[in-house]
Amino acid sequence: METKLFSPYDLKGVTLKNRIVMSPMCQYSCENEDGIVNNWHLTHYTSRAVGQVGLIIVESTAVTAQGRISPQDLGIWHDGHIEGLKQITGLVKEHGAKIGIQLGHAGRKADIKEEIIAPSPIAFNEHYQQPREMTKLDISETIEAFKKGAARAREAGFDVIEIHAAHGYLINQFLSPLSNKREDEYGGSAENRYRILREVIDAVKTVWDGPLMVRVSANDYDENGLKIDDYVKIASWIKEQGVDLIDVSSGAVVPARIHVYPGYQVGYSEKIKHGAGIPTGAVGLITSALHAEEILQNERADLIFLARELLRDPYWPRTAARELGVNIEQPKQYKRGWQFE
Template sequence: MQSKLLAPYEIREMTFKNRVVMSPMCMYAVEKKDGIVTDFHFTHYGSRAVGQVGLIMLEATAVLPEGRISEQDLGIWSDDQIAGLKKLVAHLHKSGAKVGIQLAHAGRKAQVPGPIYSATKLAFSEKYQTPEALTIPQIETVVSAFQKAVKRAEAAGFDVIEIHAAHGYLVNQFLSPLVNRREDQYGGPIGNRYQFLNEIIEAVRSEWTKPLFVRISAEDYAQEGVHLEDYLMMSRWLRDQGVDLIDVSTGGVIPLEAYDVYPGYQVQYADRIRKKVGIATGAVGMITTGNQAEEILRNERADLVFIGRELLRDPYWVKTSAKLLNAEDQLEVPTPYQRGWR
């Protein structure tokens, strides 16, 4: 029996060699606060490409300097950052991986010097700086920054773009009524709160014809927040705007002491969106074994499996999974490793 996890996947006329995605994870490894890739990024991402991950998603990459989570984040707000990204993408392509970039703005969760911005003037917690509420012209500047970032991503040779609209960062701050208290066209009803993301997607799609993903938090874990039923509606809007896949996570918009987590606890959201909306989804969250990933795909609960911390523990997780699934014949073996992998 052939493994579905290790089978190719086609999306918008692009083929990934398998259905394993390296989930975007912040590395905080930029050395000079300039957003430019370092040797670490080549080692870190390169080892996962050699390890046969089908799609490698770079970490949250800031479209504006004030939109960084930290000063050690990667950036794509300047043409000076293109050369390093282009070299990194080419490096990963040599191992047969497709490469994506997650475009991000941290909003009120930014921890950088100077003013920070959000939908409204509400701090994430007492440990965070109080943001300024974005004015309409400033919103237009942010949307334009996403558009310019797409042009740089194209120049760098990326295969996939993902818009970060999850985990309590700026786009998520606009989507959730827990943060968005605006009284203009960007606040109030769900359609208004979606408008910021709507404009970003339009700007991105005006420049980008390749696969476009959006990462969402499908549950705020607070009664007055956004829940799956709201995201089913927004997922239809995303689908109709030309988004190819929704990368489904949860939480992060407000501080939470604890919520119930267990292996695969977020897969249910990817499953529901996929079936109810008719759009491809990615499953993420405490997916650690090849058997678990295979079950998700075979039961058609998601189209791709995003692996995060397990790929930090094991850069060769794809090989580990192939052995577990008795599917090593489906695995492409790098020539230098053939003596050890066969």
């Protein structure tokens, strides 16, 4: 049987050499709190390209300084960030990988000294400061910041953009009734709570015509929160806007106990893929090539997103290929390391 994990995948004209995606993972490594790429970022992302990952997505990158998860986050809120990001894209592409970036805003989960903002003035928990409720001007400025971030991502040479609407950050806060108590056109009904994501997608698409993905948290893990059926509907709206793929995660909009196990989020990916008719990526404790292959063969997802496993093993695609009995291209400089296997 032909393996799907190492088959190419077309994402709106961008061909990934395999279905392995490095999930965006914050590195919290900007030494001067300036959001500028440094040597750690160059080493970290390039090594996964050498390791033959098909698509590498740079960590959540703040579209405003106020929207950083931490003071050490990468930024894309001014033109001075472009040069460092361009170094990452250039190095990654040299090794045959495609490169994406996740654009994000932390909202009430911004752990910074400055004032923070959110749809409603509700702190995430006792360890976070209480945010100020966003005005209409704040909302419009934030949407414009996502647009400008996308334009800078294009200039920096990224192949793919992902909008971060998951893990309890700003857009996720608007989507969930647990964190959005507004009574204007950005709150109340599901359609109103979706409005900011709709407007962000529309704004980004005015400056970006490449592959566009959205990451969602498909379960709030709270009886009064959103569940997978709600996200199938949200995914159908996302599809209508011309988004190419939904990266399906879960949780973190409110503190919750989550029972995790290998592939615990794959069912959400499968339901969104078939329920909304849109390609999806599956993520969450996928560590085995056989598991990844099962997900793809049974059409539970179109791409496999790996996070911690790629922190442990930058050369995981090599490990996976051996497990599946597939020969993959290696850097010519390393071939002698494997010639006697």
